Amino acid sequence: MIDILLEMFSYTFLVRAVIVGLLVSLCAALLGVSLVLKRYSMIGDGLSHVGFGTLAVATAMNASPLTVSIPVVVMAAFMLLRISENSKIKGDAAIALISTSSLAIGVVVISITTGMNTDVCNYMFGSILAMSKSDVILSIVLAIVVLILFVIFYNKIFAVTFDETFAQATGVKTGLYNMLIAFLTAITIVLGMRMMGALLISSLIIFPALTSMRVCKKFKSVTICSACVSVLCFFSGVVISYLQATPTGASVVIVNIIAFLLFWTANSIIRRGYA
Amino acid sequence: MALITCQNAAFAYEGNTAVSNLNFAVHRGDYLCIVGENGSGKSTLIKGLLGLKVPQSGSVWMGDGLQPNKIGYLPQQTAAQKDFPASAYEVILSGRLGTRGILPFYSRVDKKIAEKNIKRLDIGNLRGRCYRELSGGQQQRVLLARALCAAEKMLLLDEPVAGLDPVVTRELYRLIEKINHETNITVIMVSHDIHSAVKYASHILHLQNTQVFFGKTKDYVQSEVGNRFLGITRRQESGGEAGGGEGSD
Ligand SMILES: Nc1ncnc2c1ncn2[C@@H]1O[C@H](COP(=O)(O)OP(=O)(O)OP(=O)(O)O)[C@@H](O)[C@H]1O
Ligand SMILES: [Mg+2]
Numbered sequence: 001m002i003d004i005l006l007e008m009f010s011y012t013f014l015v016r017a018v019i020v021g022l023l024v025s026l027c028a029a030l031l032g033v034s035l036v037l038k039r040y041s042m043i044g045d046g047l048s049h050v051g052f053g054t055l056a057v058a059t060a061m062n063a064s065p066l067t068v069s070i071p072v073v074v075m076a077a078f079m080l081l082r083i084s085e086n087s088k089i090k091g092d093a094a095i096a097l098i099s100t101s102s103l104a105i106g107v108v109v110i111s112i113t114t115g116m117n118t119d120v121c122n123y124m125f126g127s128i129l130a131m132s133k134s135d136v137i138l139s140i141v142l143a144i145v146v147l148i149l150f151v152i153f154y155n156k157i158f159a160v161t162f163d164e165t166f167a168q169a170t171g172v173k174t175g176l177y178n179m180l181i182a183f184l185t186a187i188t189i190v191l192g193m194r195m196m197g198a199l200l201i202s203s204l205i206i207f208p209a210l211t212s213m214r215v216c217k218k219f220k221s222v223t224i225c226s227a228c229v230s231v232l233c234f235f236s237g238v239v240i241s242y243l244q245a246t247p248t249g250a251s252v253v254i255v256n257i258i259a260f261l262l263f264w265t266a267n268s269i270i271r272r273g274y275a
Numbered sequence: 276m277a278l279i280t281c282q283n284a285a286f287a288y289e290g291n292t293a294v295s296n297l298n299f300a301v302h303r304g305d306y307l308c309i310v311g312e313n314g315s316g317k318s319t320l321i322k323g324l325l326g327l328k329v330p331q332s333g334s335v336w337m338g339d340g341l342q343p344n345k346i347g348y349l350p351q352q353t354a355a356q357k358d359f360p361a362s363a364y365e366v367i368l369s370g371r372l373g374t375r376g377i378l379p380f381y382s383r384v385d386k387k388i389a390e391k392n393i394k395r396l397d398i399g400n401l402r403g404r405c406y407r408e409l410s411g412g413q414q415q416r417v418l419l420a421r422a423l424c425a426a427e428k429m430l431l432l433d434e435p436v437a438g439l440d441p442v443v444t445r446e447l448y449r450l451i452e453k454i455n456h457e458t459n460i461t462v463i464m465v466s467h468d469i470h471s472a473v474k475y476a477s478h479i480l481h482l483q484n485t486q487v488f489f490g491k492t493k494d495y496v497q498s499e500v501g502n503r504f505l506g507i508t509r510r511q512e513s514g515g516e517a518g519g520g521e522g523s524d
Binding site: 037151152153154155156158159161162163165166167168169170171172213216217218219220221222 | 325326327342343344346347348350353359360361362365366369370372373375379380381404405408421425431
């Protein structure tokens with residue numbers, strides 16, 4: 001086992017990918033708890049499609065993908081937040097509209113400029129080779145910023161997630177913290193997207209939160225548990241993908257599914273034990 | 276100077292006026308009970324007082340150093356979801372958040388205040404329990420503790436005794452009275468329990484989609500509207516005996 005890890009980490013690109021991946025899965029898991037509980041999981045999904053579109057456009061323009069994607073996806077996040085706050089049902093439809101539009105734009109732009117090639121596949125399903133050195137540095141810095149902001153605003157995020165009306169009534173600027181959550185989510189999605197793929201990145205947000213909610217009963221333990229689950233699943237996923245030569249993003253998702261099933265079973269066994 | 280003043284205020288949902296013609300002022304140390312039938316606009320007014328709803332016309336303003344983060348609020352129905360993983364303690368402590376401003380973490384004082392309110396409501400045994408697994412009445416008490424944690428100057432309670440058993444209800448009324456007397460915290464409470472309302476409150480506000488009475492409790496029990504309302508509820512409570520206690524006060 002140790003040998004395999006040593007062998008893996010003799011490749012610089014793998015080291016980079018694992019560092020960025022671990023940080024992104026940590027951020028995604030922390031934010032995911034709030035997003036899932038606020039019924040905003042769809043926003044994560046919508047944003048990843050917007051991210052796909054911006055990646056395609058950035059490649060066509062020969063611009064640095066992260067610097068183009070981040071502002072556009074952040075703006076899309078604020079827009080989606082607005083839409084879902086105003087009305088639940090229309091919000092769903094609006095997210096679907098935005099997702100599919102960005103997907104279509106992205107595909108058309110790619111086929112006009114470079115032709116449908118492996119790039120599309122990489123954007124959709126992720127590629128571990130996608131990270132350049134400057135990308136890695138930017139990703140690490142942003143991920144650390146997301147983590148620090150999450151820790152600083154943890155209590156506010158709890159209050160806004162649990163009971164927005166009460167928080168607002170007692171003078172907490174809920175709109176601001178909703179925007180903060182959307183902002184952090186947007187950055188996390190853009191950072192993780194190229195490794196995990198536009199179609200799979202939202203699983204990084206949703207799975208760990210759902211998994212730990214099977215077992216944990218407190219907000220704090222759900223948060224900590226999903227952070228641990230997410231990091232472990234990502235790491236195992238990368239190792240498996242290295243050994244079996246499977247796509248990284250999909251392998252990570254598979255490991256997440258297994259973790260979810262394990263926790264779910266554990267919970268039903270505990271429940272039955274009490275009864 | 277009044278803590279909260281309403282002048283000709285009206286509140287509406289999408290253009291449909293829910294309650295109008297509100298003219299009253301609440302001063303420090305008052306204990307105001309808002310009464311009225313279902314749908315008469317009580318919860319709407321509470322939301323207006325909290326600034327969650329903007330008046331359709333007229334104005335509502337806070338004075339005497341009152342700010343939203345000095346008000347404890349107990350909603351009639353929480354927006355909180357049924358399957359939310361949170362311990363009762365986490366919920367109670369979150370009542371202190373408004374007073375923190377931009378400071379990120381709770382201080383020792385905050386935790387002490389939370390402990391004090393846990394003791395007041397006698398829910399120490401619920402502290403570590405998962406909020407979603409508590410009974411309705413237990414949840415109500417946890418939310419009350421949260422409201423008390425936030426109430427530095429004022430407590431706004433929308434039907435606080437709904438779902439509580441008789442013993443806890445009586446204790447709760449005593450507790451609120453005690454808080455009102457000893458710490459001079461202003462209480463505004465919506466209640467369908469008109470008899471407890473006239474027993475404990477210093478002022479009564481009677482709504483019927485418009486303001487039909489505002490004044491001291493002792494004036495209310497002698498007013499025509501007060502008598503009618505007290506009479507109706509008394510008659511219903513004694514099982515519909517004709518004319519049971521109408522106008523006997
Ligand atoms: N979210 C809403 N959208 C539209 N109309 C509403 C909404 N909430 C309340 N109303 C209407 O406003 C009026 C006043 O409602 P409100 O909730 O203030 O009554 P209430 O006095 O608190 O009644 P209850 O004793 O049942 O709690 C009612 O006619 C109600 O139909
Ligand atoms: Mg009401």
